[in-house]
Amino acid sequence: AQKITQTQPGMFVQEKEAVTLDCTYDTSDQSYGLFWYKQPSSGEMIFLIYQGSYDEQNATEGRYSLNFQKARKSANLVISASQLGDSAMYFCAMREGEGMDSSYKLIFGSGTRLLVRP
């Protein structure tokens, strides 16, 4: 069965430093997608970055990059140059299959609460 594991319930990082949030996944599908979302205290889920299982390059979006290690089934999020506004919950999620023919159902991990210290 699909499963997402985030082993860090909470993390601290100093402002302007980089931080890595861990995510491992389990699936028997060959085709899948991995997502990271940010959830501030307001509750809205903000899409950060996406990595497809067949993508050979690690995804990057501004200060966010995804360290994708397929053989190890890990998809860690790296935030460079942390800002105070990065303080939030971060969720890793997986979708089995890619493209319009597959369901858009997401399986989420339990999340990591990141606190950026000034």
Added chain:
Amino acid sequence: KAGVTQTPRYLIKTRGQQVTLSCSPISGHRSVSWYQQTPGQGLQFLFEYFSETQRNKGNFPGRFSGRQFSNSRSEMNVSTLELGDSALYLCASSLVVGRNNEQFFGPGTRLTVL
């Protein structure tokens, strides 16, 4: 372009009542998914609608139901509310074109059952 909107934002109900939540996806998005978020269970998938058809359903009792209209707007209904239904209900929409995979979430409806 307007984002995903959900109404109402906050709702207080009592046990045994029923509730309807609404979600308007981003214009042009055809897939709408619903999730329940609680401190104990985290984020759990409820169901997904695509072109007015339920494409996938999570492991929730039949009290939870939904539908999608021809304009892609979606509603979910919870009947005979229980205390454990108190949660943040999130709706997400997707464009569904080629390999586009991004899903955009609305601000959520926070339901409290007393």
